[in-house]
Amino acid sequence: MPMIDVYAAASTFADPKKLAQDLARTLMVIEQVPDIPMFRKNTAAFVHDQPATHVSNVDGDSTYVRVQVLTNADALDRDKQLAVVRQFTDLIAEAAGDATLAERTWVLLTEAPDGGWGLAGYANTNTELVAAARAEIAVLSAGADPS
Secondary structure, rough: OOOOEEEEEEEOOHHHHHHHHHHHHHHHHHOOOOOOOHHHHEEEEEEEEEEHHHOOOOOOOOOOOOEEEEOOOOOHHHHHHHHHHHHHHHHHHHHHOOOOHHHEEEEEEEEEOOOOOOOOEEEEEEHHHHHHHHHHHHHHHHOOOOO
């Protein structure tokens, strides 16, 4: 259940909600998690508009984007890390309508330690998250409503 935060100068993206949905959906695909409510409801992206005066490099340019992805420990092997960075960079540039923004998009991958991942008021371990997903899949397979 990753969290994605995008920081950019205000008005960088014409449709921030679509970008948030695209990033969340893309990460679920890359992580190869089951398409179940538990993951759909808890994989989310937040687009934070920053005043252009609050973003700068050394030369004063403010046309940069920072994307921070927080996942549970060991969710992304090397191939998945590369896929997240490439695909998120492409989505950012496309959402901004500026192919050159890919050169100024930073993607930071961060892992929460095992047990450092809270959901519904409880800090889950990876083992507990897997068990919860399996239980939900079993309920769905039986034709019941998991909520």
